[in-house]
Each structure stands twice: as C-alpha cells, then as structure tokens.
Amino acid sequence: MSFVKEKYRPVDPMGTIIALGIILIWFLSLLFFLNWEMDYTNPLTYMGVLIQMHLYTGLFITAHDAMHGTVSFNKRLNKAIGWFCAILFSFNFYHKLFPKHHDHHRFVASVSDPDYHESGDFWPWYWSFIKTYLSLGQLVLMGVAFQLLRLVYPVENLVFYWMLPAILSTFQLFYFGTYLPHKGEHDNKHQSGSMKKNHFWAFLTCYFFGYHYEHHDSPGTPWWRLWRYKS
Numbered sequence: 348m349s350f351v352k353e354k355y356r357p358v359d360p361m362g363t364i365i366a367l368g369i370i371l372i373w374f375l376s377l378l379f380f381l382n383w384e385m386d387y388t389n390p391l392t393y394m395g396v397l398i399q400m401h402l403y404t405g406l407f408i409t410a411h412d413a414m415h416g417t418v419s420f421n422k423r424l425n426k427a428i429g430w431f432c433a434i435l436f437s438f439n440f441y442h443k444l445f446p447k448h449h450d451h452h453r454f455v456a457s458v459s460d461p462d463y464h465e466s467g468d469f470w471p472w473y474w475s476f477i478k479t480y481l482s483l484g485q486l487v488l489m490g491v492a493f494q495l496l497r498l499v500y501p502v503e504n505l506v507f508y509w510m511l512p513a514i515l516s517t518f519q520l521f522y523f524g525t526y527l528p529h530k531g532e533h534d535n536k537h538q539s540g541s542m543k544k545n546h547f548w549a550f551l552t553c554y555f556f557g558y559h560y561e562h563h564d565s566p567g568t569p570w571w572r573l574w575r576y577k578s
Contacts, residue, residue, distance in 0.1 A: 357420060363419045366412070380395045381504045396512055400511075400512040409428065410436065411448065411570075412569050436516075437489060464476070473518070493509075524553050539559045555570050561577055564576070
C-alpha cells in the first residue's frame with residue numbers, strides 16, 4: 348500500500364488502543380519500581396530509570412498526537428486522552444501545549460516558533476525550551492504530589508523512578524525531537540532534518556520523531572505509522 352493511501356487510513360481503534368497501552372504500561376511499570384527494593388548492585392535498578400524515561404516520553408508523544416487529532420477521530424476521546432497524558436507528564440496542561448505546538452508547525456525555525464532558539468547552542472536552546480513549557484503552577488502541583496506520594500512510597504524510589512525519568516525524558520524529547528531536527532540550515536520547505544532510516548533506533552530514541560521532516564510533511568500521521576513514511 349502506498350503512503351498516500353496509508354496516511355489517510357482511519358486511526359480508530361488502533362490509535363486509542365496504543366495510547367491506552369502506553370498509559371497502562373507506564374502506570375504498571377511505575378507501580379512496580381516504586382515498590383522495588385533499591386539495590387545499587389542490581390543493573391535493573393538503573394535500567395528501571397531508562398524504562399521509565401522512555402515511557403514518560405511515550406506519554407508526551409501520545410499527548411502530541413492528540414494535538415494533531417491522531418489518537419482518535421472522536422474529538423472528545425482524542426482530547427481526553429491528550430489531556431490525561433499531558434497531566435501525567437509532570438502536570439502539563441493540554442490547552443497550553445496545543446497552541447504552542449501548532450505555532451511550531453506554522454512558524455518552524457523562525458522567531459515566532461516557540462520551540463526554536465536562534466543561537467543553535469544546546470544548553471541555551473534547552474533552557475529556552477524548558478522555560479516555554481514549565482510553569483510555576485506545575486512546580487507547585489509536582490511538589491504537592493511528591494509530598495502525598497512520599498506518605499506511601501520511599502523517597503528514594505520516588506526520586507529514582509518518578510522524578511528523574513521525567514527530567515531525563517525532557518532531554519530525550521528535546522534532543523531527538525527538536526534540537527537535532529532543527530539545528531543548522533535546512534534546504535527544504537519544513538526547515539527540518541531527519542535521521543537516517545533505522546526503525547529500531549528511531550523508535551528507541553523518540554518514537555520515530557527523529558524522522559522529523561516526515562512528521563512536518565505529514566502531521567496527520569500518528570507516531571506508530573510514521574516509519575512507513577521514511578523513504
């Protein structure tokens with residue numbers, strides 16, 4: 348089947364099933380590791396951080412897909428899942444993310460692009476990226492949630508498997524989904540680069556969003572079909 352036909356296939360019910368699957372796996376994994384007896388000699392202690400990081404990234408990618416209407420063609424369900432995933436990702440608010448992300452697509456790599464930093468330098472760009480999407484309200488909510496969760500789970504586990512993976516996932520999202528695709532000059536209509544074709548690595552790094560030109564060229568394609576667009 349050609350991609351032209353593939354890109355217009357309905358996402359229901361697969362989009363919803365995949366989204367709910369990511370939420371469920373994130374929750375079960377988090378529950379497991381919050382009850383994990385910390386053993387710094389066990390490799391799984393550290394592997395758990397990476398697993399949770401990748402699942403946090405999956406939450407944000409799902410919220411992102413909802414912004415493009417590709418979780419479900421049922422608008423209420425699509426928005427509800429997007430809203431829920433955004434909240435789970437460190438209390439982000441879907442209604443604030445939505446316009447900023449569409450400005451990114453509309454004004455990509457320009458002064459009006461909220462995800463872009465003209466310096467092209469990693470750390471100033473990352474700091475600008477974080478300031479754009481982090482608010483005082485989020486910090487307060489995360490603080491309250493932490494104080495409540497510490498009544499049930501060990502602080503050490505909360506730091507390792509709830510806080511640290513969320514922070515690391517911002518680097519994963521920024522580096523593979525914003526910095527690498529948009530740094531430097533690009534001689535194409537979307538001002539976007541794209542990683543070489545390697546579906547395993549593309550999924551592992553950022554749920555195929557290293558195929559970033561392809562995403563900008565077809566924003567209506569959900570992440571789990573994006574690999575089909577890579578030539």
